[in-house]
Amino acid sequence: xxxxxxxxxxxxxxxxxxxxxxxxxxxxxxxxxxxxxxxxxxxxxxxxxxxxxxxxxxxxxxxxxxxxxxxxxxxxxxxxxxxxxxxxxxxxxxxxxxxxxxxxxxxxxxxxxxxxxxxxxxx
Numbered sequence: 001x002x003x004x005x006x007x008x009x010x011x012x013x014x015x016x017x018x019x020x021x022x023x024x025x026x027x028x029x030x031x032x033x034x035x036x037x038x039x040x041x042x043x044x045x046x047x048x049x050x051x052x053x054x055x056x057x058x059x060x061x062x063x064x065x066x067x068x069x070x071x072x073x074x075x076x077x078x079x080x081x082x083x084x085x086x087x088x089x090x091x092x093x094x095x096x097x098x099x100x101x102x103x104x105x106x107x108x109x110x111x112x113x114x115x116x117x118x119x120x121x122x123x
Contacts, residue, residue: 022069026066097120099113100118102118
């Protein structure tokens with residue numbers, strides 16, 4: 001139980017620090033690039049009739065940037081590490097064997113060959 005609580009505490013602290021880094025990346029690096037493309041780096045001035053949707057657009061862009069950063073910097077590398085650490089599955093046993101008389105493929109559990117009707121040795 002202690003390990004889980006400690007892991008959670010470390011995750012919350014790291015998440016807060018990571019959130020600050022991504023917030024700075026979003027506000028100081030990416031939003032000026034958006035400003036170059038769309039003419040203004042801040043969407044808060046956008047109004048659609050009586051609705052002020054600019055702040056919502058800012059929050060959506062910030063969320064998408066945070067989600068992409070979390071995925072590419074945390075989730076994808078952890079998945080790759082976990083995949084490398086998984087033990088490899090042993091190969092499946094063969095479903096057929098070869099008849100010693102006619103060399104045809106027969107099911108492993110067969111007692112007689114379906115092609116030459118010879119009796120098969122027990123495996």
